[in-house]
Amino acid sequence: MENTDIKTIKSANPYLPLWEHIPDGEPRVFTYNGETRIYIYGSHDTMKTEYCGPDYVVWSAPVDDLTNWTCHGECYRASDGGMLYAPDVVQKGDTFYMYAAESKGSVIMLAKSKTPWGPFTDPVKTELGFDPGILVDDDGRVYAFWGFCESYAGELNDDMCTLKKETVRPHLIGHSKPFWIKEDDGHVDPVDGFFEASSPRKVNGKYVLIYSKRYEYNKPQSGVFGSCNGFLSYKWCDTPLGDYQPGGDISFNGGEVITGPDGNGIMTYQWGNNHGSLMQIKDKWYVFYHRQTGCNEFARQGMVDPVDVAVDKNGKIFIGKITYENGEPVSSDTVEMTSQGFNADGLDAFSIISAGYACHIYDGTGKPNYLDNAEGTNKDVRRAHISPVYEGDSSPVVDIQSGATVGFRYLDFGADGASEAVVTGTFPKGFTVSLMLDSYDGREIAVKTVDEDTNELIFTLGEKVVGKHAVYFGFKTEDEAIRAVFDTFRFK
Template identity: 25%
Template sequence: MKEYNDCRNPVLPPNLCIPDPEAHVMPDGRVYVYGSWDQEGNHFCSREYRVISSENMIDWTDHGVSFDSSQVSWVFDDNAPKYSGSDPMATSPFMRKLMEQYAQYMTEPPPEHVPDMLFAPDAINKGGKYYLYFCMSDSSEGVAVADKPEGPFSDPVQLPCGGIDPAVFIDDDGQAYFYWGQFQANGAKLTPSMVDFEEGSIVNGLLTEEEHYFHEGSSIRKRGDIYYFVYSCMKRGKPTSLAYATSDSPLGPFQYRGIIVDNDGCDPASWNNHGSIEEVNGQWYVFYHRSSRNSQQNRRLCIEPIFFNEDGTISEVHMTSQGAGRPFSIHERIEAYRACQLTGNVYIGPSQTGRESLIGIKDRDEAVYRYVEWESPATGISIEGSGSGEILVFIDGEKDASGRVVLNNGIAVFSTFQGNSGRHEIRLQFNECSNLVIEAICFGT
């Protein structure tokens, strides 16, 4: 068990990449986050899950490994039931077009298929037991049980469906529902055992790519009388956004309503998103991931507060650096890896010092930090880094820079900045770069 103290994005240390976050407030009042685990750089997910939790969205406990794929006996059992998932190239016009465009940029073959990888999970409490619903990279799905929300989970049972990204929801009347699927979402009632489907209850095509831009990543919540179906969405051309649909019934029909958050631009190779919404201590949040290290993997847990309108719709929010915490203040060191929006070649990855930094920087690349808040005007800036280059500093979308720093072999040979008090977005633009690496920035008086 490890303890972390952080409410800014990304929430966990840079070497702990937990994507596909499903957040649930459990009976003990803590919020528990169940996700995949990007342990290897060239694979989505891994053979293990781990659970993190918090009481206040600031202090996080890493409970360690909660389940591993060696417990799943049916993966290599030829006699186990096989429920195939859908073939994206056969069923998805979006994917066919996208992969044709993407093929010209692929420099390496896709990673070898490994059948016993654990993909995105979900979990729920019922009757004092905790049920972990999981899916494997061979398209099988299952459920394991524990006495505590953090696990360890054991005694896995195979479910009678195939696909990815399970989701579980228990309605106010105690009826449990299970959801799964890629390119179309499917749903069914669970029996009281929580491991079987009620006969005749399966509904296929709850959400579809054509009508709802559904890609994958089902997640269900209820607020008032409205059921919210959150999912990875193709509306903007690739599944980097989390969208939502609503219904007055847990098995639909659902109406597409809009996008909650889009992680496009968090990394040059950003490809997908997957997450959930949850109310914690009276505030609703969206839990999602952002990729890093110029890859589709190395996806990191991020959190943003969200807000509902009177009609039940959700306003789209920007990715931020502050996350569930406060903006950065004057004299506060801002680690470079907190950048929430990148343009060009620049990406977040380990520098030669081993610290996560802005690297791969080319001329005209940009990095954005949301937000800073200054009680008094800021009159100076310092930048930690190495290499050489010019850094222009823009505030709130302005066309003319409010600051300029010139680094020569990591030493500032020129620095000027002037910024008014208040809450601001900061944008850095890089020019005349030569092996430029940015590790941190700090504004002063």
């Protein structure tokens, strides 16, 4: 008899429920009443047709079980009733301080709470600017970082609200180049320009500024040709307000990058703006960032992946996917975007897994998966994408056309393995659906042709699958006008 008590994966990557759209995640580990938890503070994409919303909510998980997230509910509502952009929260003494970005980030308010989940009350206006990030140093001094396309920093007074004017540094790191900055202003960094999303952290004794970098040049290995701000990058310094040195890129929200026929990379997920930070949880480091769903930037989701951290003999810090030579770090690059999140051994292949956890949605054309269906651009384009949801446990991949592949990295099949797969969705007559292991063009382990419109496909695998693997689903049809919907899958 079929087991009707089958678990549904509810915390993968995105690590929060698929219906919760919290971008700009600033992770913090706080110990309160003897319990140590990771807390997420971010803006809240509830407006659906524009960025963010008028409230912040808080989620947390115990550091010993990072897949067990709890929503603490609303912790702050905009005092002006407007849109709240990316916040930050720090602790000093027994008080938790929230820097709330009201009026779409143009006014930064400081609110306080005696608990890490709020509510945060009694807001007062600060002297800070867009996307504030706060660092409470080991000696108790507090530093603020902020800016949009231009980076600023300074030390805060004891009120946590006003700046020590003599410490303020404009042009802390080089600008990116929006339309209002000219090349000859002397502060544009053409290689590593600051865009937004300041987030200072202290990592292995170094001061690290994580931020969104805007690429204005090609990065072929990542499939980037032209302007792109889907990267989280970093620079580092030995002092909090010193001259920050080049670091590198930590994460990219363009999904799995595959190699095209010309040798260049092809991103397989729709890149968009990015914001997040680093956090050490117990003995491991993670990068928190966000990705887009739908065909615009208004339903973003919090993502997480582990990163490596190392310091070379000259004191340079490396963060991300690190390359070593003779035991010494020599370079770093972005870590891969996965479907597993905090499930380090892979997602349980025998649970129900939503297609919304895909980290690879590729149309097979050789072109990058841009936000080409966003408002005002190419409205007639139809391509496979994750449909945003605001309730329920599954978020389907819709508008699946012939030639598309949808991939998940990674699944855990255990030692006993799987010999059958069950896939749900909407599959019109004429589609052929195949399963591949380890690569989107890897070995095919099952295939089925849809003879009649159906909502469920059952595959017998051509081999028993054991251990940890990436899994891909391929879709083909001779009728270019029809589309499929992929909702869930599981193995048996």
